[in-house]
Amino acid sequence: MKKIIIQIGSFILDPIRKFGQLKFSDRVVSFSNKNPWLKMLIAFIVVGVLIVLVYVI
């Protein structure tokens, strides 16, 4: 009985665990640390888009 409960629980949790194993956040933060220009570029793009949306269109 305990085994069945554990198996069902694992089946439900598996997709979340698999996503965790991808270490998505580790990769993103590590990439951002190694490329400090990226944050600046994203900020420029966001500002550019906002200015176009608010003042131009």
Next chain:
Amino acid sequence: MTDWLFILLDGYIVWMIVFFLLSFFLSSKRVFRMLLFIIFLYVITWGAEELELVISATILGYVKEWIPLIFVVILSPDIRKSFESAFVIDSKRDVATMGSAETKQHIVEAVTYLSSQNIGALITVEKHSSLDQYAERAIQMNSQVSKELLINIFTPLTPLHDGAVIIRGDTIRCAGAYYVLSETTKYDKTMGSRHRAALGISEVSDSLTIVVSEETGTISIVIEGIMLKANDKEKIYEYLNMFMK
């Protein structure tokens, strides 16, 4: 003309806000994981509401109301740190300054000497990513790289021997720096904390770290989360040459 000035000013302020938020959310894996979790919660809540899943939508609706407060409480140390360092100018510009041939020679000679004497050492050579956040908490040195100085720093029972040396260009930026240990399971679990620290810094920066084992005297080069054994002078020099171009 004045309209353009106002638009520029507006853009300037928004840029600072966006940059600050990006810097905060990407400051550590913990903060970024929390952001992902919150996005996940909002998406699930939205999905439950759209699909009219009464129980889930009600529970998640309550949770959603508390999310901002939970976020602030859990991440309060990180928020405080971000505000403290928001307007601190990094001493390193994005241009990487690499050491001269003489510096490389001094590093190689010091490392091989320390290895022959079974003296543990941890030397990090900085590249593009700034290691200021580690250097600030260590002992500032700002001195010319020399074999003698490096050997002296790592000599056991001296105050600076238990930590890392950070090298920027031709200068020793600091000694006694501490890194976050890597949690990787790729390598042997019995690996010492010095090697784990080297892997840790290589995972979050583009630096190169040289580790000398205290127990065996073996020399390892750690870069991009990969550890390579390099026990002869030529090999270390080759790695340094490739890295410090």
